[in-house]
Amino acid sequence: MSRIAIMSCQNIKDKMCIGCVTCFKAMQRKDGEFARYKDDIQVVAMCDCGGCPGLAMPKLNLVRHICNQNGVDFDVLHLGTCLVKAAKTSGCPIDVDNLKKMIEDTTGKEVVIGTHNY
Numbered sequence: 001m002s003r004i005a006i007m008s009c010q011n012i013k014d015k016m017c018i019g020c021v022t023c024f025k026a027m028q029r030k031d032g033e034f035a036r037y038k039d040d041i042q043v044v045a046m047c048d049c050g051g052c053p054g055l056a057m058p059k060l061n062l063v064r065h066i067c068n069q070n071g072v073d074f075d076v077l078h079l080g081t082c083l084v085k086a087a088k089t090s091g092c093p094i095d096v097d098n099l100k101k102m103i104e105d106t107t108g109k110e111v112v113i114g115t116h117n118y
């Protein structure tokens with residue numbers, strides 16, 4: 001069982017990308033960046049980036065705190081396709097590669113850039 005968390009773009013989640021249906025579809029089909037998992041996927045947490053101008057690290061610290069309080073943990077954090085697209089095409093101030101490195105250095109957890117590819 002792979003335990004994952006997903007971090008999304010606060011501006012896009014449930015506004016343009018409703019209900020996170022596309023990520024759940026991709027998880028069920030093992031499409032996109034979920035193709036790497038050969039075992040079952042368990043979604044432990046879905047959070048947003050904390051909002052512009054990119055409060056991702058404080059938000060992630062909160063998520064980890066709540067996970068800890070509830071006795072759950074995740075192995076891999078996916079930066080949602082929403083966040084990646086916002087950074088590449090919509091003037092999002094987040095440097096995705098830098099954020100990945102910061103999270104990996106700080107938490108020791110694997111970070112995957114992207115989720116679905118629809």
Ligand code: SF4
Pocket residue numbers: 006007008009012013014017019020021022023024080081082083115116
């Ligand atoms: S890309 Fe995924 S995480 Fe981001 S808003 Fe869409 S469905 Fe949700």
Ligand code: SF4
Pocket residue numbers: 008009010011012049050051052053054055082083086087091092093094
């Ligand atoms: S910082 Fe980037 S990912 Fe976060 S809400 Fe703003 S545009 Fe979206």
